[in-house]
Every structure is written in C-alpha cells, then in structure tokens.
Amino acid sequence: MLRHSLRVRLLLPVLALALATVIATAIGLAVVQAHQVKADADASIKGQSVALQSLFSVTRSIMLERVHNSMRLLRQETDALGLPSSGPEVTVSGRQANELLFGNKPQANTFQVVDSVTSIMDGTATLFSASGDDFVRVSTNVKKDDGSRAIGTQLDPHGPAIAEIRKGLAFYGVVDILGNPYVTGYEPIYDGRNPKPIGIWYVGYKTDLESLDSVIGDSHVLDSGFVALFDSKGKLRFHSKTGATTDPAQIEKVSQEQPLDWSVDKQEVPGWGFTLVSAYPKSDINRIITRQTLWIGGLGLLVCLLLLGLQSVLIWNRVLQPVQRLTAVADQLSLGKWDNTIEEVKLKDEIGTLARAIARLSNSVRLAMERLSKR
Template sequence: MNSAEISNVRDSLRVRLLLPVLALVLVVVIVLTIVLAVTQANRVRTNANESIERQTSALQSLFAVTRSIMLDRVHSSMRLLQRDGGKLGPVSVGPQITVGGRPANDLLFGGQPQGNNFALVDSVTAIDEGTATIFARTGDEYVRIATNVKKDDGSRAIGTVLDPHGKAIQSITKGEPFYGVVDILGTPYVTGYDPILAGDGGGKRAVGIWYVGFKTNLEALEKVVADRRVLDSGFIAIFDANGKLRFQSKTGATTDPAQIEAISGKAPDDWTVTKQDVPDWGFTLVSAYPKSDINGTILKQSLWIIAIGVLVGALLLGMQSTLIWNRVLRPIQHLTTVADELSKGKWNNTIEEVDLKDEIGTLARAISRLSNSVRLAMERLSKR
C-alpha cells in the first residue's frame, strides 16, 4: 500500500469519525441558538416593558408630587381670600352690571361692589402669587366679575364664564368645594373653588364662587419628558384633557409632533402604544415604540448568538479533530505503515503503540508478535 492509499484510508476514516461529531455539534449549536434566541427575545421585550414602566412611574410620581405641593399653596391662598373677603362684611347680591361686555350680577361684600373691582383678588395674589377670581352666579352660569386670570392678549378675563362641563362646576352645583387641576382658557391650573354663600341660617345659598389657582409650572416635567425615549424610535408624550399635546420626547427617531399625535391617536398595528391616565390631572400619558425596534434588537442579538455558537462549534470540532488524530488516526497510520513494510519483509520497525491500553494497543501488540514471528521464521530459514 503506497502513501497515497494510506492517506486516502486515513482521510476516509477521519471523515467517518468526524461526521457524527459534526452532526452532534450542529444539533447542539442549533438547539442552543434557538433556545437562547427565544430567551433573549423575551428578555428584550421584558426590558422594554420594564423601561416603560419605570419611566411612566417616575413621571406619575412627579405629577403627584407637583400637585400635592401646589395644592398646599392653593389651600393657603383660599383661606387668605376668604378671610380678606370676610373682613369686608356679609355677602349679598348686587344690581346687574356689565363686565367684559356682558351682563352679570354684582356681588356686594359689606355693601362694597366687587364687579370690576380687583383690589381683593390682587391683594391675595400679591402675597401668594397665583391667580384669584370672584364668580357671580347669573342665571345658570358663573361669570368672572373680578379676576386676575389673564387671556392670551394679556387682558383680565372678566366677563368669561366657568366651564359648564368642567369638573369644578359639578362639585359647586352640589354645594361642595372642588380642589384639583382644571383647564382655564387652554392652560392647566391647580385650583380651588368654594361656593360663596349669601343669607343666614338654613337659607344660605350659593351666589358665587371663590377661586384661587396656580398656573402649572411644568418646565421641570417638560425637560424630563424631553429627555426620555423608548428603545431607538419610541417616545413618551403627555396630552391634556382636550387632547392637546403638551410634552413629548425630543430624543430618538420620532420627534415630529404631528407624527406623535397620529401614532398616539391611531395606535397603528406596527407600533406598541400604551396609554395611562394621570390621576387628578386629566392628562393622558402615552408611551409607544415601533415593533421593528424590538425585532431589530432581537435580530442583532440572535446573530451574535449564532456567531458565538458557530465559533464554539468550530472550536469543539477542531479539538475533537485533533484528539481523533492524536489518539486514533496517527497510531493507525503508523501501524498501517508497519504492516505494509512487514509484508515486504521489513520487520525491524519500532512499534510504540504496544504500550497503549486500548484496542489500538491490542492491534499493535498483535502486529509486534507477527513481526517477531516473521523475523524468527526468516532467521531459521537463513540458517538452513
């Protein structure tokens, strides 16, 4: 058997030995890759949801703390307004007047008309800042007859009426005060409304409303929201009770207000959109991200897992190939060479494999005995 034939046998045996190993490694790598990819996909989704939960929870807490702090100021200002108003004297309904171009009933405090009289409301806000108003009941409406709430043009909002569909009017109609966040002329205020009662004994009736409020200073919140995002292209947005976009993420790939409003409103199928009410504010907190962000992250991490799996598989296959070569193929190759030379009458080869304790060692010892037998037989023949 020449060297080419020996090499072919060796290579053929190597292939036969490595094929099962290769198949096993491939199966293990594929199974592990699938398991890890599925696990990683679930982890990515979980992390995304946890990130949204953490961010929205922090924003909800910030809203709650802001409201609590501002309500303390509202209660303080309300006590001051009612105290100063009470010092003027008892409340009664005055004649009809014109405020802001519309008719309204006047209110008299100790006989002093309050319509178009801003001394009381301005004295309160001069101490605690904020805004103050005296509403007079005119028919079924409550008209601002004295206020320092400003309209967009900077003028006092006298003659305007309390929102007939708002949260405050519902409590006032029941004779109950209202404290909370309301929209005043398009701007959210933390407010307090308390009925103004006239008469005495059991005949007291609501003839107007005390109001104090503070325009919500949400610059800190706006900054926090602007710096937040979800994954690469997602966003966080806050809408007021009228559906107006107040704050939004300004990082990431989705920052266009029109696009944010469209996604928040329509919740397209290729986006995951979550909405939460902000208690006591009437706001809606929206968090959204495109499903492609999740799929892209999963694909990237799956490719990494596959690459690592292939690398580990190649290393295992290389180690197995080296082991097979050193422990099996090289001894067999040497024994094959010895047997081939023995068939040609050469019996003086050293067979080191006789020390092995496996089947190859058994084969080596058999070839060694055969070599000794051939050598002895040749020596006897040469002596005749």
C-alpha cells in the same frame, strides 16, 4: 477522495453535534432573551411611570396647600367688605353679567380685592358672578394670551369645577383655564336668600411643569419608544425628545390608535386629569433579539471551530498518525521486510492492540522465513 478521508468521517459527527448544539442554544437563548427584553422594557416603563406619578403627587400636594391658604385670604378680604349679594346687570368686557356685591360694594370691573390677594400669595384670583346657568368672571387677574385680564369669560360649563358648584360643593383640584393647567380652588358664594350660588370664589396657581418637561423629554423606551403626557382635553403637553420617535404627530397617532405592532401603556394621573402614555414598537424587541441571537450564534460558531480544530489535532495525534505508521509497517511486511520498530505496542487502547497483533504477525513471518532459509 476527501469525503472518504478517515479524518473527515470522524469529524463530521462532531461537527454535526456542535452545530446542533449551537443552533439549539441560540434558539433557547433567543426565547429567554425575548422574555427578558420585554420584562426590562416593562420595568423601565413602570419605573419611569412611578417617578412621574410621584412628582405629580408631590407637586399637587404642595400647590393645594398654597391654594387653601389663598382661598382663606380671599374670603377674609371679601368678608371684610360685608355680606355678598347679587346686583343689577353690568357689562363686563362686552358681556352682560349680574353685578356681584360685598357690603354693597360692586366688584365687576374692579380688581382691588383679587390683586391684593395675589400680591401676598402670588397665583391668581377671581370673583365669578352667576348669569343664568353660567358663571362669568367679573373680577380677575387671570390673563389671556394677549396679556389682558380674562373678565367677561365664563367658567367651563363642562369642567369638573362647575359640576361640584352646582351641587353646592367646593372643588379643589386641577382644571384647564384658557388652555393652561391650574391647581385651583372654587367655593360657592351664597347671599343667604337664594338656594343657588350667586357667584364663586376662585384661587389657583398655574402649574410650573418645566421640570416635568425636562424629565419626560429625556425619557424614552428601548430604541424607538416614547413617553408622553396628555392633558384632560387630549392635548399633547410633553413628549420624549430623545430616541427615534420624537415627532408629535406620530406620538399622538400611536397613543390614540394603539396599533397592534406597538405596545402601549396608558395611566391616569390621579388628581390631574392627565394621561401618561408609554409606548414602544414590538420591532424594537425583535431587532434586539435578532442582534443578540446573531452575536450568540457567531460566538457559538467560533467555539465550534476551536473545538473542531482541537478535535482534529487530537484525532491526528492519537488516531491517524499511529494508523498511518501501522499501515506503513503492514506495507513493509507485505514486501518481506519485518525488521520494523513498532512503537505503538506501548499504547493501552485499540491501536495498541492492533500494533501488538501486527508485531506478532511480523515476528511470525520472520520466524517462518528463517526456518525456510535453513532448509
């Protein structure tokens, strides 16, 4: 029977040891690989985040310098007209607001000052007039979606700029204007009599984020992860357009709900009010680990089979074949044939010891048979 074969009995321990080694190695490498894959994913997120944060920082720094220069020009233009003051109510695009005067020259519904500033410095400029607790655009070249000037619209009452203005402070930073991010500057206008601002000087530049859209669009994490950018109002601005997760609705859902089967990293973008989100499903790591574990296991089994083949050849040449020859000699000896050549007597191992014992036995039988034949 095969199970009683000496070769099988010799190879089974080797096979068991090899399989145990392969399994233990695969499990050990899977654990190490799990940590490595997660570390690589986290490093990828960190690297992409650092690059994007740096891009934001440089963009903001450059644009703020332009904003400060434009603000100086706007104030020079209005200072040249005379001192500021508040006038009677006027209608601005269907809304009532106080007239804003510089040197008794009304600015509501006129655009010479704001347009002269932007003709030199580009960007946008606005003169706000106080209307109760609100500030209304009475002169501006900020455009609405339909292309018309955004006069009659008010400064966001919940935004960061108005909070600083109400404190009597200037504000420089990124704000959302009519649904678009602008790098802006706001400075309060006083008439010298009223402790509250009668208006606001504004200049700003709409952020050109096409390069950012390209960078984020080409970014993803592992197979199914994504990178996304949300503005201060939680609106999804840019997101990955490569990888398995590109649907905006799914990206928004994962970013907001942060499900347990996803790893989600959120970072605030200083000075912008944006939120940078990087996320990937944990199943991506499990899939990579499974794939690599199977590859390692397959390679281990191949090595195991090669070792078994080599071991089988060695067992046959070094053990089984000599044992078979000695068995044949012993069988011949039992039949009275003692003139067999036993080459295994030259071996220095246990088989050589057995071969020499059989040779002595064969010689003893031969001598005994010779003595018996002489009687």
